[in-house]
Amino acid sequence: MVNISLGSINIPLKAIFGSFFGSIDTSSNWNIIVLEYRLPKAITAIMVGSGLGISGLLMQTLFRNPLAGPFVLGISSGASLGVALVILGSGLFGGLFATALTTKWSIVIAASLGSFLVLLAVLMVSNKVRDTMAILIIGLMFGSITAAVVSVLSYFSSAEQLQQYIFWGFGSLSNLSWEELFIFFGIYAVGIVLSIASIKGLNSLLLGDNYAKSLGLNLKQSRLIIILATSLIAGTVTAFAGPIAFIGLAIPHLTRQVFKTTNHKILLPAVFLFGAIVMLICDTIAQVPNSDYTLPINAITALVGAPVVIWLLVRQRKMMF
Amino acid sequence: MKTETSHIVLKANQLSIGYNTKKAETIIASNINFELQKGQLIGLVGANGIGKSTLLRTLIKVQPELSGSITLNDKDLKSTSILELAKQLSIVLTEPLTSKNLSVFELVSLGRHPYTNWIGNLTDADITIINKALVHVNILNLKDKKCFELSDGQLQKVMIARALAQDTDVIILDEPTSHLDMYHKAYILKLLQKLTKETGKTILFSSHEIDLAIQLCDTMIVMQKEKVVCNQPCQLISEGVFDSLFPKDLIVFDDKTGSFRVT
Numbered sequence: 012m013v014n015i016s017l018g019s020i021n022i023p024l025k026a027i028f029g030s031f032f033g034s035i036d037t038s039s040n041w042n043i044i045v046l047e048y049r050l051p052k053a054i055t056a057i058m059v060g061s062g063l064g065i066s067g068l069l070m071q072t073l074f075r076n077p078l079a080g081p082f083v084l085g086i087s088s089g090a091s092l093g094v095a096l097v098i099l100g101s102g103l104f105g106g107l108f109a110t111a112l113t114t115k116w117s118i119v120i121a122a123s124l125g126s127f128l129v130l131l132a133v134l135m136v137s138n139k140v141r142d143t144m145a146i147l148i149i150g151l152m153f154g155s156i157t158a159a160v161v162s163v164l165s166y167f168s169s170a171e172q173l174q175q176y177i178f179w180g181f182g183s184l185s186n187l188s189w190e191e192l193f194i195f196f197g198i199y200a201v202g203i204v205l206s207i208a209s210i211k212g213l214n215s216l217l218l219g220d221n222y223a224k225s226l227g228l229n230l231k232q233s234r235l236i237i238i239l240a241t242s243l244i245a246g247t248v249t250a251f252a253g254p255i256a257f258i259g260l261a262i263p264h265l266t267r268q269v270f271k272t273t274n275h276k277i278l279l280p281a282v283f284l285f286g287a288i289v290m291l292i293c294d295t296i297a298q299v300p301n302s303d304y305t306l307p308i309n310a311i312t313a314l315v316g317a318p319v320v321i322w323l324l325v326r327q328r329k330m331m332f
Numbered sequence: 333m334k335t336e337t338s339h340i341v342l343k344a345n346q347l348s349i350g351y352n353t354k355k356a357e358t359i360i361a362s363n364i365n366f367e368l369q370k371g372q373l374i375g376l377v378g379a380n381g382i383g384k385s386t387l388l389r390t391l392i393k394v395q396p397e398l399s400g401s402i403t404l405n406d407k408d409l410k411s412t413s414i415l416e417l418a419k420q421l422s423i424v425l426t427e428p429l430t431s432k433n434l435s436v437f438e439l440v441s442l443g444r445h446p447y448t449n450w451i452g453n454l455t456d457a458d459i460t461i462i463n464k465a466l467v468h469v470n471i472l473n474l475k476d477k478k479c480f481e482l483s484d485g486q487l488q489k490v491m492i493a494r495a496l497a498q499d500t501d502v503i504i505l506d507e508p509t510s511h512l513d514m515y516h517k518a519y520i521l522k523l524l525q526k527l528t529k530e531t532g533k534t535i536l537f538s539s540h541e542i543d544l545a546i547q548l549c550d551t552m553i554v555m556q557k558e559k560v561v562c563n564q565p566c567q568l569i570s571e572g573v574f575d576s577l578f579p580k581d582l583i584v585f586d587d588k589t590g591s592f593r594v595t
Contacts, residue, residue, distance in 0.1 A: 075430045211452035217431040227418030227446040273433040
């Protein structure tokens with residue numbers, strides 16, 4: 012609510028409730044701002060925050076690695092590559108074609124396609140290896156390859172195109188229409204359902220792969236479901252909101268420290284809530300209340316979040332994992 | 333009266349174990365035959381690198397057998413699904429836990445996974461079984477501790493309780509006594525012996541504590557380069573199996589005390 016209220020035009024909370032319930036006395040300008048801009052943005056923030064948090068949690072448990080995040084499988088680098096090809100590569104394809112390519116939808120599609128292709132490659136290779144750790148390394152390697160391609164592309168690009176690409180990299184929660192939001196929500200929901208279905212498997216993975224198997228867990232299948240859930244969530248988030256860093260890595264740690272448990276039945280909903288709340292707070296700060304500026308969300312998440320995680324770790328003196 | 337064979341829980345027939353890669357088959361041990369009875373404590377001993385772990389990994393279906401067959405409760409291991417297997421065989425491994433932040437109760441309750449619903453909710457019956465397992469290994473007082481707070485000996489007991497909670501006919505332990513002190517080595521093996529008597533489970537463990545195993549086990553499987561033998565410890569001593577277990581330049585087996593001595 013506070014998040015919706017604050018922005019370059021200050022709208023009183025009362026008026027927001029008014030426009031939600033269609034009361035007549037609210038001024039129509041406010042109404043449009045709230046319903047067409049602020050509300051979708053708040054919903055986006057909730058989905059982005061909770062989604063990245065949950066996919067980070069899944070990856071950390073699957074890879075038994077506290078440094079894993081939603082993007083270890085190369086999802087964000089795949090998306091970056093897709094977007095880089097569209098924005099930076101458009102110069103290579105030339106004139107008219109270029110302007111047609113750089114619309115909003117083309118970026119979304121390029122990002123989804125990019126992350127999907129990289130993921131597909133990682134999945135195919137990972138099916139051949141038995142060791143879960145190897146998948147982690149393979150994901151990182153694919154990330155390096157795409158990063159290299161992006162830097163080659165940027166070398167040949169104009170300053171203007173580079174700026175556009177960098178702006179995409181800042182991440183943005185705004186500018187999502189209701190229509191886009193529905194697509195986002197649909198894919199996101201599938202991912203969340205898959206994550207909830209893997210809670211039991213995730214808990215037995217806490218013992219290690221062999222123990223999990225001895226408890227009757229179909230290792231390959233649940234690994235696939237977990238990776239699929241992550242890629243659906245993290246992939247769409249990146250497609251619609253850009254590569255938002257930090258949240259996916261930090262929220263699971265934050266939640267573990269606060270709840271002092273590694274039981275996923277508690278962690279999953281807790282991460283969902285924390286992710287949503289932190290993202291909303293970050294977005295509120297990024298808007299710089301009562302000013303015309305909107306800071307890049309990517310900078311705010313790390314600026315605000317990192318000290319909190321450091322403080323928690325120092326205070327507890329040990330890491331929960 | 334039941335026939336003799338119905339008491340046999342785990343059986344290996346002409347088993348060969350090893351690794352199968354695309355290029356070649358590496359046979360580590362072959363011609364392994366044994367029959368393990370219900371309610372027995374079985375020790376698996378042999379020199380380093382002889383294939384004890386490979387045998388155990390094959391028995392718990394982590395790696396496939398090269399030839400021959402393993403029968404668990406009269407059913408071929410190959411045709412047993414992972415979930416069926418989880419209800420008949422539980423394990424305690426040497427590999428460290430991924431998360432030591434589970435409480436003892438949470439960890440032991442993971443043993444109920446093969447029986448719980450899709451999200452892993454525990455019923456009252458499950459909780460009773462978990463508490464019983466904790467009582468069996470004497471760790472009810474540790475119930476709410478976190479695993480990282482425990483000593484190695486305590487953690488080993490917790491892992492045994494988890495295997496008990498899985499409510500299986502067979503428990504297989506890979507070197508349950510490694511990095512424990514002398515007292516706790518004896519304590520853990522004695523505990524396993526008590527469990528076989530009280531619960532009627534068949535417990536198979538690999539160990540380097542040959543002296544202790546000779547004193548406590550009902551049956552021992554001795555792995556050697558040429559052959560794998562399975563018999564009662566006193567039989568094995570009189571056959572002189574332990575004499576040839578290791579090279580004779582440093583230690584020799586003393587028949588009378590049933591232990592090894594430095595020459």
